[in-house]
Amino acid sequence: VSFRSRSGDKWTPMKLVRRALSFFLHSKQRLNRNHQFALVHLFDKASWVKDFTGNVRSIISALDDMSDTVELQSFNATSLFDLIHQCVPLPELEGDTTILPPPYIVRMLFIYGRSNGLIEFRNKESFRQLDSSPYFFFDAMYVHEPQSPENRCEEIFDRLCDLDEKGMSYIFEAARNPTRLYDQMAKLLAHPLQRPLQSEIAYRLHNIADLTDT
């Protein structure tokens, strides 16, 4: 899994996101020791902060070291996908792909915190190349201000959903509500090859007694 993180406005939810990510990393590693994580930060250009590692603590300190960012008008998605396409090798399709699992998959977890910065995506070439692999997945967590006429949250969220061209992504949003952020990040733990589609997920536990009564 590689993360993209972009902090929000001045009073950053950065701390919140960092904590939620910390839970995510610890939990994901508990699920399987073999998972690895890389961290990419987006300033005016995408930059690789931490290369793939299973060392959760090192990612968390890299996160802690990241300074809060500056306001930027829009976010350049092309530079991000260009960087990923360049730096992350995807497994080749080998053997009978309906039976054989790949040695690993690559999941991009895009964490976006802008309530006003639109996503600009001029050149989709790199994205298309990545997305054409059955072993590449794009997930997103959008943290934003409560929706109002003053911001463009809905539009931004729609643009994020547009990136789900294969219909296999998990795209979540949370309006600066800590509990909801933690809940959504937990849902993102699910392995893309084993999880249900986002439209099918259901986590509520029913009491067996309740069910048999009705």
Next chain:
Amino acid sequence: MQISPHFNKIVESLMVEGKFGVCNGITRVNDVKSGSSTLRKSPSGDRFKIYIPYAGQTITWEVILDNSCPEEPPDFIFEDSDFCPNVADIKSLVNWDIGDPHCLTKVIRELLEHYKTFHERLLEAHSRLQFEYSSLLDQTELSRDLIEVYSERTEKKIGPINFLIKLPVDFSDIPPYLTKDNPGENSAVLLILFPSPDSSRVTPQLYLSPRVEHAFGGSGNLRIPAFPSGGCLLDYVPDVYKLLQNKVEKTVQIYERRKELIAAFLSHFGRSVLEFDADGFFDISFLFEWNDFFFILYIELAPSFPQEAPVLTFQSIYHESKEKPYSEVHDKYPYSPRWSGPEMATRIKTYILDNIQAFQKQSVISGSL
């Protein structure tokens, strides 16, 4: 140096199809040279060495053809100078036909047969070894094609002596091993070393093919008994065979039990699944919500399952303890290995529901936000 084009086909056939003996090991070809003294531009290699696995050793034979007369059958140099089969006895050599791409493979196969017989005869001079060999053949289910013997000889003595035995274990139900590299056929081979004809320090070694090893949980996971001093192969080999057959049956049974339980959990909670082990079915984890309280549940099965109950771990997604998410391990709860997978899943579900509230309270108290 490269093989002369006259011989490409027959050498290729040997390398691809030349899987001989108990181990079905591949034959390697190396050390290609030319018999002609003049330098040529085109590849003219017509002599080379072949390495064949046999009875736990690798035997090296040199094959000598002639680039200027490719139809002529090959000569051989055997590293074992006592091995001198009569050419007239090697039918495929007598009927050598360079036009047949398998002609070299056929000759090697026949020569190996003679080589095997040669080593079998060497045992006749040593009553103990001869007894070991013939009793295996006569009094067990093993047939001659499952046994290879090899005696190392020097001027003064004979030894060590190898017995390589393929055990006819039924591996057909072994769980699949999903890997792009073909894991090959399933087999178990026993290599037994006698340091000398009358030694009592006999050392056995068991070799399992990759898929079988994977199913048993790794190479260290099966211990065979030491060869009893004063014992004999007639007793020992069937004992190892039974041990293996039992292990296979046990492995298959417990694998099926794990699979059944994971399937039962998936059928209850498939829409909440985070990850599960789709290879060995040793674990599965879920994200659950109860009254707006989300938590993760890990379910882990030990190799001793179903004897040992699955270990349940509740983990908070909100509270931490000692810099890690707060979690609780529950491994002592009402459980019986006799329950079916679906019944276990149902009962564990009840147990989870009964304990969420306590877990939630405890995570708030013990953890920090």
